[in-house]
Amino acid sequence: DQQVKQNSPSLSVQEGRISILNCDYTNSMFDYFLWYKKYPAEGPTFLISISSIKDKNEDGRFTVFLNKSAKHLSLHIVPSQPGDSAVYFCASYAYEGGADGLTFGKGTHLIIQP
Amino acid sequence: DTGVSQNPRHKITKRGQNVTFRCDPISEHNRLYWYRQTLGQGPEFLTYFQNEAQLEKSRLLSDRFSAERPKGSFSTLEIQRTEQGDSAMYLCASSLAVPNYGYTFGSGTRLTVV
Numbered sequence: 001d002q003q004v005k006q007n008s009p010s011l012s013v014q015e016g017r018i019s020i021l022n023c024d025y026t027n028s029m030f031d032y033f034l035w036y037k038k039y040p041a042e043g044p045t046f047l048i049s050i051s052s053i054k055d056k057n058e059d060g061r062f063t064v065f066l067n068k069s070a071k072h073l074s075l076h077i078v079p080s081q082p083g084d085s086a087v088y089f090c091a092s093y094a095y096e097g098g099a100d101g102l103t104f105g106k107g108t109h110l111i112i113q114p
Numbered sequence: 115d116t117g118v119s120q121n122p123r124h125k126i127t128k129r130g131q132n133v134t135f136r137c138d139p140i141s142e143h144n145r146l147y148w149y150r151q152t153l154g155q156g157p158e159f160l161t162y163f164q165n166e167a168q169l170e171k172s173r174l175l176s177d178r179f180s181a182e183r184p185k186g187s188f189s190t191l192e193i194q195r196t197e198q199g200d201s202a203m204y205l206c207a208s209s210l211a212v213p214n215y216g217y218t219f220g221s222g223t224r225l226t227v228v
Contacts, residue, residue: 004156034216043118043205044157046216089156101147101159101172102217 003027004092006105014113019077021108023090026071030092033066034102035075038087047088048075077110085112118220120206126226127196134192135223139208146189147217148181149205150174157205163189196227 005024013019023033031052036044050057050064050073057064063076077084087109091102119138127133139146144165149157160179161171165186175181178196183189193200203224207217 006156036216036219041221043207043219043221046218049216091156101149101162101170102157103159104156106154106156 001026002105003030004090004103004105006088006090006108008108009106010109010111012111012113013080015082016079019075019080019084019110019112021075021077021088021090021110023073023075023105024071025073025090025092027092027094027103028071029094030103031095032093033064033073034091034093035062035064036089036091036104037084038089038107044089080110080112082112082114085110118206118208118218120204120220120223122223123221124224124226126228129198129227130195132192132194133196133225134190135204135206135225137189137191137206137220139188139206140218143208143210143218144186145209146183147207147209148189148191149207149219151203151205151222152201160191193225196225198227201225201227 003026034049035047037047038044048059048062048064050066055066066073087107089107090105121136147162148160151157159172160175161181163183178194181191203222205222207219209217
């Protein structure tokens, strides 16, 4: 049973436009949500996180939105740049009462087209 | 600091052999994690240490797997009697006590069991 779902295996966006990556979760105990970016042959790199007490967190070109009632979060990248082409993983964590590891989705391969 | 270092980067072994991987975390990080990633999946949590204590093990970690972190510094992950299903990327990550800002991952060790 997948607790974190990224239903789009891939996404193609034109350079300069907005990229929107989506993630759904089922475990209501999750209270921290993170996005990681992964290039081939490298480990995942932390991008941005959000606590369940917030609905938005911004860091430069990256914004994460959290809709707790829908158990949905999204990552917005604007403007999209060629270096953003990578696999993006959504991950969740339960600060209390849950397993101590992160639960990851399967990832979305973002391709930025020139 | 050079980040999280994992050795070797690649390992090819015959079925039934034992293998050992090493992870050197960021020196000031007291938490160390092992994850496994197979093709088309996100990283899956295996186990984690706080200092030298192994505090949690996933049910994915069969009794053929053992991890150690002597003196709370580097960690080793050993797989005994390898099977073809063990072929995966093994990722190590480290963090300070509260991971809401994200872990730092190493580049991983890719294991191929033939």
